Amino acid sequence: MRNLYKISLWRALAIILMLGAICPQVLSAQTSKLVIRAFTMPSSTVGVAFSTRLGADGGLKPYTWTLASGTLPSGISLATNGTISGTPKQAGTYNFTAKISDYSSPSQTAQIALTMKVSGTSTSQTGPSITKSLLSQATVNTAYTGTFSASGGTTPYLWSVISGQLPAGLSLDSVSGIVSGTPTVAGSSAFTVSVRDAGGMTASAATSLTVANTSTGTGPTLNPGEMWITKADLMARPMSGTAWTNMKNRADGSWGSANIADQNSTHDINTLAGALVFARTGTESYRTKVHDALMAVIGTDNNHDADCTYSPNMARSMAVGRNLTAYIVAADLIGMRPGTSADASTFANWVSMLRYKKNCPNTSVWQNLSQTHDDSVSNGSAMAGGSRIAAAIYLGDKTELDNAWQTYQRYLGDLTKATSIKMSANSNGLTWSYDPNTHPGVNPPGTTKSGHKIDGAIINDQGRGGAFQWPPLYTQYPWEGLQGMFIQAQMLSRVGYPSFTAMSNAPKRALDYQYWLASDTGNSRWTTEGTSSGHDGWVVFLANKIYGTSYPGGPATGGKNMAWTDWTHGK
Numbered sequence: 001m002r003n004l005y006k007i008s009l010w011r012a013l014a015i016i017l018m019l020g021a022i023c024p025q026v027l028s029a030q031t032s033k034l035v036i037r038a039f040t041m042p043s044s045t046v047g048v049a050f051s052t053r054l055g056a057d058g059g060l061k062p063y064t065w066t067l068a069s070g071t072l073p074s075g076i077s078l079a080t081n082g083t084i085s086g087t088p089k090q091a092g093t094y095n096f097t098a099k100i101s102d103y104s105s106p107s108q109t110a111q112i113a114l115t116m117k118v119s120g121t122s123t124s125q126t127g128p129s130i131t132k133s134l135l136s137q138a139t140v141n142t143a144y145t146g147t148f149s150a151s152g153g154t155t156p157y158l159w160s161v162i163s164g165q166l167p168a169g170l171s172l173d174s175v176s177g178i179v180s181g182t183p184t185v186a187g188s189s190a191f192t193v194s195v196r197d198a199g200g201m202t203a204s205a206a207t208s209l210t211v212a213n214t215s216t217g218t219g220p221t222l223n224p225g226e227m228w229i230t231k232a233d234l235m236a237r238p239m240s241g242t243a244w245t246n247m248k249n250r251a252d253g254s255w256g257s258a259n260i261a262d263q264n265s266t267h268d269i270n271t272l273a274g275a276l277v278f279a280r281t282g283t284e285s286y287r288t289k290v291h292d293a294l295m296a297v298i299g300t301d302n303n304h305d306a307d308c309t310y311s312p313n314m315a316r317s318m319a320v321g322r323n324l325t326a327y328i329v330a331a332d333l334i335g336m337r338p339g340t341s342a343d344a345s346t347f348a349n350w351v352s353m354l355r356y357k358k359n360c361p362n363t364s365v366w367q368n369l370s371q372t373h374d375d376s377v378s379n380g381s382a383m384a385g386g387s388r389i390a391a392a393i394y395l396g397d398k399t400e401l402d403n404a405w406q407t408y409q410r411y412l413g414d415l416t417k418a419t420s421i422k423m424s425a426n427s428n429g430l431t432w433s434y435d436p437n438t439h440p441g442v443n444p445p446g447t448t449k450s451g452h453k454i455d456g457a458i459i460n461d462q463g464r465g466g467a468f469q470w471p472p473l474y475t476q477y478p479w480e481g482l483q484g485m486f487i488q489a490q491m492l493s494r495v496g497y498p499s500f501t502a503m504s505n506a507p508k509r510a511l512d513y514q515y516w517l518a519s520d521t522g523n524s525r526w527t528t529e530g531t532s533s534g535h536d537g538w539v540v541f542l543a544n545k546i547y548g549t550s551y552p553g554g555p556a557t558g559g560k561n562m563a564w565t566d567w568t569h570g571k
Contacts (some may be wrong), residue, residue, distance in 0.1 A: 029270040034059030034108035036100060045122030047093050047154035047199030049264040056110065057155075059102030059461035068111055070096025073118050087199060088118040114449060120154065120198065127201025128153030131473035133193060134298075134349040138183045138211045145171060146209070148177040162204060164191030167211045182317045183211040190358055200558050206302060206314070208353045225279060227332040227393055227494060227567050234279055251277040258296040260323045261303035267293065269324035269563040275330035276564055287334045294331055295343060298350045301357065307388030308359075316543035317359045317372040321384030324354065324369075325487055328390040338395060351391050355400070370400070374407050374421040377429070377441035377460045379477060382411065382484020383561050389491040405497050408488050412506035413440035429463030441481075445504045453520075456506075456513035458482070478514055478562065479529035479536040485510060486539045487561050493546075500546050508547045511539065515551060527552075545569040 037055040044050045056063055065082040070076060076086040082100070095115045101107045128150045135146035150157055166172060167189045170181040177195070189211075194204040216537045225231055238244060255270035271293040278286035302314040329427045331337070331347055338348035356368050367375065367435050373385035385404060392401040406418040415438060425439035433439050434447035434454060445456045452470050458481040462468075465475030489507050492499035500507055518526040529536040540553030542565045556566040 022364075031102075031104055031108075032058040034063075034100065034110050034463060035101050036110045036112045039112065039114070039510070041114055041398050042114050044088050044118045045198065046088050046118055047197060048120075049085075049087050049200075050076065051083065051085035054084070054098060054100070054112070056082075056100050059108045061532075062103055064101045066099050066101070066152045068097040068099035072095070072096055073116060075115070076391035077347040084116075089199075089427060091118050093117050109552045126152055128157060128195050128197045128203050129201070129526065130193070130195055130203050130205045131517055133205035133207045134346060134353055135179060135207070135209050136345065136349055137352055138167065138170070138209060140183055140185065140211055140413050141183050142525050144180065146171075146179045148179070148193055148230060150177070150195045150203065153201050153203075154199045156198055158196045160194050160196075161191050162194045165189060166191060168207055170209070181211070185211065190356065205299075206357070207355050210356060212350055222393070222494060224335055224337055225333050227390070228329045228490070231279075234276075234568065237280065237567055243564070243570055245557070246555060247273045247564045248277055248555070250274075251289075255289075255293060258293060258300055260297055260300045260304055260327075261319050262306070263303045263305075263316070263319035263322050263560075265319075265323055266332075266558065267297070268323040268561075269559060271297075272326040272330045272333075272562075273564060276568065279333045290330055290334050291336065291343065294327060294336065294347055297327060298347065301354060301359070315359050317367060317369055317384050318353055318380045320359060321369060321387045321484075322370065324351070324387035325491075325561045326563070328387075328394045332394065348395060352395055355388065355391050370403070370432045373404065374418070374423065376422075377411055377439060377458075378426075379458075379461050379480035379484050381423075382441070382481055382488065384484075385411070386484055386487030386491065386561055389488055393495055395490060401492075401495065404488075405499075408492060408499065409502055411441035411443045411485070412503040414503055415440060425460045426463050428465075428467045429460035431468040432457050432459040432462045441485075442503065442506045442510050445509065451515065453513075456509035456511075456516075458485075458510055458513075471523065472517070474523060474525050475530050476536075478510070479539070482507075482511060482514075482539045482560070483536055483560050490542060505547070508543065508549070511543050511551070535559060538562050541565040543567050544571060 034056060035058050037057060039054060042052050047484045054065060064080050065078060067078050071094055073088040073090060073092065074082060075089040078084050078098060097111050097113050098107060099111045101109045107391050129152050130150050132440055138144040148159060159172055159174050161172055166179065167183045167185065169184040172179050183221065189206040192204050192206050194202055196202045213523050223231065250270055250273040256267050258267050259265050271290055274286045274290045278290060301320060303315060304313050305315050305319055310316065328351060336347060339345060356372060358368050369384045369388045373388050375381050385408060389401065389404045392404060407421065409417040410423055423439065430436055430439055432454060434443045434449065438549040439459060441458060441460065443454045443459060445455050447455045449468060450470065458478045460480040461477035462472065464477040465473040485507050489499040518524050535558050537554040538556035538559045540551050541556055543549060544551060556563050
């Protein structure tokens, strides 16, 4: 009997619950009045994540919140559970009414009028961008201050170093973007700086900061505009003839887009053409065009390089080495020397940074300019050396210039110099060396192999055609090596180093060897690059001027790192 009583009680309770689910009004008679709790809207800021929640008591849960009238700030929404959240995008004062409904039938409702004030600057559609990532050079044990800057996005900004590190003794203020302190160790530190705006959007830039040693000493001095050629020689050059016309036409034409990450770019030598025409004529419009081109190339070292397969993908030292020299000479020709103007300092700081920036990071192959110069006896290393030397002269860095001079001599075959660096050669190149256990860039005087002359052979670049055999397999790469060699020689010569006579006139012997190969093998292709292609012919005109030779040369309208020598150095 007791069990029957329990069953009946459970059945009755189930019926009541069913009726409540089907007909909430059966239970609603017992519910209390729905009341919204007192609420004060918190303050909010453009670009800053915001969240708060409305509350209520009484009635029958669950509650449902909706927007009854008015407008919420852009980026803010009202959820059905009463949560007001999001990231406001527009500053202003917003009035709206929120409505709550309970689950009873008929449902109880209540409303609350709210005001949300959003302060700050309205968010742009794009995030911030770093407008200044290049800092001036610091000096050991000397107080230093430099400032990063940004624009766009939503202020305030938050600065940080997200990879690498600042030089020892320096720190970055996260609010102001100021780098300050007293550096304690000389050298260059590569790092990536990031800025985050109030909306959480970020921008970053790879950069570096060089700390000079106080014992660096006074750098090489040249008259302004005379890094490549003296003012007297330049002003004596004619403003007529084929060479002048070709150069002026290039100066007057479109130069294309600046991109130092493109190893095949001609924007550098086009800019140089404009600078040479300005220096000869004094026409200010050319100077303006060159100035704008130099400012445009800054930062393009972060561009994608088609031949770089590493991450992050940016300019290789091959590309920087090929392009930087002409830009530096152009800056010198128009008087854009370090410290002469704000833009000149910006350009100089960028050049200084490029010397030590590791290009195509996360690989041991493509290093910074100095490391690449020291790395091998390849044409790529030789061209990197040219830009390394041009930068050292432009920035007045005597220590770096002396180091480059040692590397240059070793490349020419003086194995007593720069013994701490490896300067490797490819396996085929070693078969072209006078001694298979050594690898000079250029074979010494009088050397032969299997009865054939190899005196003056640029071993690594001859090896690009294949291992030693006779007649050798043709390759144009020795002319690439000649470009790197002669650019180094001319720059070093301009500041007093005996670069053209080093190792028994090694640059001349290397050029002689290509013409000798054409004669000995009957294959004129060995000289085609210098006599008709226009790609490497600038070397011939410079060599003829320096050594008094009369080798035939083609137009000097193109080159990997220089051009226009048929005008600047033509006889």
